[in-house]
Amino acid sequence: xxxxxxxxxxARQAEGRRVLKASQRSMVRTYIKRVIKAxxxxxxxxxxxxxxxxxxxxxxxxxxxxxxxxxxxxxxxRLNKRVKALAA
Numbered sequence: 083x084x085x086x087x088x089x090x091x092x093a094r095q096a097e098g099r100r101v102l103k104a105s106q107r108s109m110v111r112t113y114i115k116r117v118i119k120a121x122x123x124x125x126x127x128x129x130x131x132x133x134x135x136x137x138x139x140x141x142x143x144x145x146x147x148x149x150x151x152x153x154x155x156x157x158x159x160r161l162n163k164r165v166k167a168l169a170a
Contacts, residue, residue, distance in 0.1 A: 106148045113139050117161050126168040133165050 084090045113136035120129035137158060144154035 103148045106143050106146070110136075110140055110143050110149065114157065114161065117165070121164050121168060124168065126165070129165045129168055133161055136161065 084093045113132070117129060117132040117136050120132045123129075140149070140154045140158055143149050144151045149157075
């Protein structure tokens, strides 16, 4: 347990950030699952629409440092590749 006043405050702040980031990570996962569900359903139009909704959310979360920018780019790239494969 934190002993100084400063350390107690930092622990409170860290806990608040942890809760917020967990919620944001969960939201991103939900958007990704929607895209994957549409891909598995075989519907290209629905998958493209879901991907276009997920893309700005992934970018926003990367800007807030919840996910690293490289991981966000990798997620978008892999999802886009799967969506494009449906059209072919």
